[in-house]
Amino acid sequence: MRRLVEADNACVWHPFTQMRRWIDDPRDEGRVIVAGDGFELIDARGRRYIDGFSSLWCNLHGHRVSQIDDAIRGQLGKVAHTTLLGHASQPSIELAGRLVKITPETLKKVFYSDSGATAVEVALKMACQYFRNLGQPKRFRFVALRHGYHGDTIGSVSLGGIDTFHSIFKPLLFETAFVDSPNPYHNPSGDDAADRVIARIDELLSSCPEEYCAVIVEPLVQGAAGMLTHPAGFLRSVRDLTRKYGVLLIADEVATGFCRTGKMFACEHEGVSPDLMCLGKGLSGGYLPVAATMASQEIFDAFCDGADDEAASINTKTFYHGHTYTGNALGCAAAVASIDLINSSGLMDALPEKVRLIEKKLSSLADHPNVGDVRQCGMMVGIEIVRSRDKREPFEAKLLRGEAICRMARRRNIIIRPLGDVVAIMPAPAMDCDTLERLLDGVIGTICEYFQPEKR
Ligand SMILES: Cc1ncc(COP(=O)(O)O)c(C=O)c1O
Structure with missing residues (x-):
């Protein structure tokens, strides 16, 4: 020792x-x-x-857990890692199919990365480029909750509202519109906190709807903030507002996903189907660093086609983002086994x-x-x-x-x-x-x- x-x-x-x-x-x-x-x-x-x-x-x-250990060993007997840039891989295909099946109905496409922070980073860049691809380049502002936590990369820190972790990096961050957490204990005005926060989001979005691209929330509970739970109906009201103003809803389910809240995903408690969903942590059962950003068909479609600059080999609608270990085969095999185990074990x-x-x-x-x-x-x-x-x-x-x-x-x-x-x-x-x-x-x-x- x-x-x-x-x-x-x-x-x-x-x-x-x-x-x-x-x-x-x-x-x-x-x-x-x-x-x-x-x-x-x-x-x-x-x-x-x-x-x-x-x-x-x-x-x-x-x-x-033998089922997951065996799945990783089985994959190791084939290949540990191959890239998703220019190639596909069996475990990443199988995992994507399962994720589309178990996540809320709007989510049809899976973009892999390797941590919760990168899943959030991908979501915010996708949201921003989605509107740019639609010809609305001024929409790049985000609304987030105070005390929120979305990871430690510069983009995800920009959306985070925990001063102890985040304030030191202020000079590096982009500007985000923060609203209070609706948790009653942390809101001096008590029970009507959620209404007040909803009214504030409404005010922000209506003040310049052409500038906001997304609202990001940790659905139901802000984990790193100290498990700040939200009153019932808050998430649904945020979803309604994002629809009203044509703004995207990003559900950061990195902490809440995969059974933590009593359902597979926290969004299910309020029948909410977001436009983008970030997954990490429990995705591989806690075995390997696999993360995913789930996107709606509508978002995906906005990234297809577009004008090519052949000389520069650039397509203006392409999502130019990726990591070396994106869709890692061992991690995806572990995640497939974990999801299958959730289903077969009666968890x-x-x-x-x-x-x-x-x-x-x-x-x-x-x-x-x-x-x-x-x-x-x-x-x-x-x-x-x-x-x-x-x-x-x-x-x-x-x-x-x-x-x-x-x-x-x-x-x-x-x-x-x-x-x-x-x-x-x-x-x-x-x-x-x-x-x-x-x-x-x-x-x-x-x-x-x-x-x-x-x-x-
Ligand atoms: C809600 C939420 N989003 C994102 C993250 C970042 O995940 P990671 O530590 O895998 O980057 C966390 C981590 O605690 C989290 O709770």
């Missing part, structure tokens, strides 16, 4: 991590993960932990019982003086830690409590990650009820222990 820690400290720069603290941290529980087994992760000392955050929200069926049918179990367990925190809000959307959970529940008063030094509580949970053999002062839990949708119960009891027990004065 020590050798691995030293080698890590010597060379690896970890994402979203203050490296000074990481290197100086003497604790090593759960630090170096060497294996996974079902819903558990195993560290270099052989200690086992429940994977309470689905290995950053992507694992669906557990680790080392969706088993979800309501798990969602109810989470609800029931978390109700024990309802009166905790340091729990400001407990938010749940299906299998996505955020527990907001505050100085005083009654006064709705947060801790002034943000980030510390969430991190300390998640750290403390390791002693109970649980791995979770905070979102600021929100303790986030995101179990794999396939997690069995016994493990889920142990996970929830462990997190609730940790929060209670943390706030017992004698233990502080």
Whole structure:
């Protein structure tokens, strides 16, 4: 273990991590993960932990699932990777067929990339070029939600509204029109927050309809913001507005997709069929970096034909975007196996019982003086830690409590990650009820222990 820690400290720069603290941290529980087994992760000392955050929200069926392992091995026996530039590949064709089948009805075409951020990057460039191809080049402005998170590339950061992550890069970003999150707890005016946000979007779009190209939302819940859930009907109202003004709706289902919210996609809860949908994380069951941007036939058609500049070998309507590993064969094979497993394992049918179990367990925190809000959307959970529940008063030094509580949970053999002062839990949708119960009891027990004065 020590050798691995030293080698890590010597060379690896970890994402979203203050490296000074990481290197100086003497604790090593759960630090170096060497294996996974079902819903558990195993560290270099052989200690086992429940994977309470689905290995950053992507694992669906557990680790080392034979159906997915076998699919990857099977593909490895043929070829690991071939390009989609100028060629097609069997796994990418099979996966596209399945995605068109399971996503909302407007979505007919699949553009592959390799992370949630690139799926968003593709969507925003497609939206912009779609209108340009239609002869409306001034439409390149986006509406997004404050506290939203869409990834860490410059385009997706431009659409993001989390100041801690995004404000430092302001000089590099394009301008986006931000509206408030409709989450009631984070809106001082309370229940009518959603109406106010909808009215604001209406105002923006009507003020210069010829300039806006798309509204982007994380449907139902803004994950990275601290699992900020949206009131029922909000997504549907946004969809209605985008139709009213002929603006595209981009649904970023990178976090919410593939069973997290209790349905295959969050959009299904409100019968919404977006123009563009971003998928990543759970797409490959949490195995390999595969992402996809799904587009409507109408959008796709606007990219076909167009005038060629033969001398320059340029077609003005072509979508000039792609990545080396776009449509990677191993990743697509894993994703096909994962989607087939969702269907064959009865995972969706088993979800309501798990969602109810989470609800029931978390109700024990309802009166905790340091729990400001407990938010749940299906299998996505955020527990907001505050100085005083009654006064709705947060801790002034943000980030510390969430991190300390998640750290403390390791002693109970649980791995979770905070979102600021929100303790986030995101179990794999396939997690069995016994493990889920142990996970929830462990997190609730940790929060209670943390706030017992004698233990502080
Ligand atoms: C809603 C949403 N969009 C995009 C992303 C970015 O995905 P990735 O980290 O794979 O780039 C995330 C990651 O958490 C996300 O939650």
